[in-house]
Amino acid sequence: xxxxxxxxxxxxxxxxVLDHFSLELVxxxxxxxxxxxxxxxxxxxxxxxxxxxxxAGHLSGVAxxxxxxxxxxxxxxxxxxxxxxxxxxxxxxxxxxxxRYLALAELTGEERTCPAALSGGMARRLALARCIAxxxxxxxxxxxxxxxxxxxxxxxxxxxxxxxxxxxLVSHEPEVLSACDRVYAFNGPPLTLLP
Amino acid sequence: xxxxxxxxxxxxxxxxxxxLGVWQLAAMAVDLELMLPTPARVLTxxxxxAGTDTFWLSALFTLVRVFLGLLLGTALGVLLAFLTRFASWxxxxxxxxxxxxxxxxxxxxxxxxxxxxxxxxxxxxxxxxMVLPVVWSSVSGGLSSVDSQLLELARAYRFSxxxxxCLIYLPSVRPHFISGFLTAFGLAWKSxxxxxxxxxxxxxxxxxxxxxxxxxxxxxxxxxxxxxxxLSLSLEALLRHLLKAGEVRV
Numbered sequence: 001x002x003x004x005x006x007x008x009x010x011x012x013x014x015x016x017v018l019d020h021f022s023l024e025l026v027x028x029x030x031x032x033x034x035x036x037x038x039x040x041x042x043x044x045x046x047x048x049x050x051x052x053x054x055x056a057g058h059l060s061g062v063a064x065x066x067x068x069x070x071x072x073x074x075x076x077x078x079x080x081x082x083x084x085x086x087x088x089x090x091x092x093x094x095x096x097x098x099x100r101y102l103a104l105a106e107l108t109g110e111e112r113t114c115p116a117a118l119s120g121g122m123a124r125r126l127a128l129a130r131c132i133a134x135x136x137x138x139x140x141x142x143x144x145x146x147x148x149x150x151x152x153x154x155x156x157x158x159x160x161x162x163x164x165x166x167x168x169l170v171s172h173e174p175e176v177l178s179a180c181d182r183v184y185a186f187n188g189p190p191l192t193l194l195p
Numbered sequence: 196x197x198x199x200x201x202x203x204x205x206x207x208x209x210x211x212x213x214x215l216g217v218w219q220l221a222a223m224a225v226d227l228e229l230m231l232p233t234p235a236r237v238l239t240x241x242x243x244x245a246g247t248d249t250f251w252l253s254a255l256f257t258l259v260r261v262f263l264g265l266l267l268g269t270a271l272g273v274l275l276a277f278l279t280r281f282a283s284w285x286x287x288x289x290x291x292x293x294x295x296x297x298x299x300x301x302x303x304x305x306x307x308x309x310x311x312x313x314x315x316x317x318x319x320x321x322x323x324x325m326v327l328p329v330v331w332s333s334v335s336g337g338l339s340s341v342d343s344q345l346l347e348l349a350r351a352y353r354f355s356x357x358x359x360x361c362l363i364y365l366p367s368v369r370p371h372f373i374s375g376f377l378t379a380f381g382l383a384w385k386s387x388x389x390x391x392x393x394x395x396x397x398x399x400x401x402x403x404x405x406x407x408x409x410x411x412x413x414x415x416x417x418x419x420x421x422x423x424x425x426l427s428l429s430l431e432a433l434l435r436h437l438l439k440a441g442e443v444r445v
């Protein structure tokens with residue numbers, strides 16, 4: 001899958017984050033975006049996911065409504081159990097797949113646990129499992145392994161690769177970047193691709 | 196070390212005994228039953244009244260009126276809170292009107308409503324009018340404090356409106372609703388009985404209070420007030436218990 005980003009412009013108040021930004025982004029397997037905090041990586045992901053509308057420019061290659069976005073924050077619902085988080089995003093005819101997503105995120109046995117009782121790493125894995133369960137043509141994962149130990153992160157990366165949907169992720173962790181097929185490094189703002 | 200139930204009993208019994216003592220001493224000092232009857236005299240009066248059908252029917256009818264008013268006011272308050280939150284025209288038109296209702300003295304409403312509805316229905320209508328702004332205000336507060344990140348998640352994860360309502364709005368608003376509802380319950384009870392006193396229906400606690408006042412039966416007046424207090428406290432405790440049980444189930 002190749003995303004064509006053409007002449008994208010977006011600013012938050014005075015701060016120009018995307019200034020006529022263009023890029024051909026190849027997203028097969030695992031693709032990573034990296035760069036200093038605040039350079040505009042998350043904004044770019046949000047534009048691709050349809051969560052931000054650029055003031056100008058054009059994006060093609062994927063329909064925003066066919067992406068699944070993992071936010072930087074877990075955004076779990078305090079009143080829903082682990083299992084309910086997954087069931088909430090699965091259509092009725094796929095409810096049987098819940099156990100598979102929980103196993104993928106190593107959360108089997110925690111079905112009835114509420115988010116308040118989860119550790120930071122478990123909560124992150126639940127948010128990741130929910131995003132994968134939602135599915136689509138492209139998974140957009142913003143810092144997916146925050147709070148997850150290195151070994152487990154590698155196992156999760158392997159499973160992400162195996163499940164077949166292309167993944168575009170943001171990360172600063174060298175171990176994660178080295179496990180990806182392609183890494184785009186940026187600077188900014190405004191967002192600029194480093195050679 | 197005392198076990199917890201004993202401690203609880205002490206926490207209730209000591210203040211109760213203290214204030215009953217103060218009451219008894221004050222009654223003895225005044226030494227005029229018309230002004231201040233003794234606790235024993237009020238208890239006797241209460242027991243005598245409890246032996247009549249009128250006592251139970253009056254309490255029952257008052258309860259029904261207050262509860263119907265509470266339910267009506269709560270339903271309207273919740274409905275209007277959602278309407279004023281999501282429809283700007285409703286917010287523009289209704290929010291000031293609801294604030295005016297909240298600021299209007301209950302007595303003005305009772306006398307006004309007396310012109311429009313039958314005596315039997317006044318307490319329910321008044322209770323509903325007192326409950327509505329309180330529930331509206333607490334649910335509106337809950338709706339505006341819903342986490343915007345969760346709402347963005349609902350959009351990004353393609354939740355339907357119904358799902359967003361059930362999974363995000365309702366659980367977020369719930370604690371605000373419960374606190375507003377319990378406050379509203381106390382208000383409904385007080386305003387409902389006040390309406391019964393000013394516009395006495397045939398069978399009502401308020402009517403009995405009015406009757407006792409006219410007949411200068413101060414002990415009866417105290418006894419009915421005691422009935423109101425006991426009913427109000429026990430029903431509030433029951434509501435708290437039910438709402439808490441519901442929360443655990445959800």
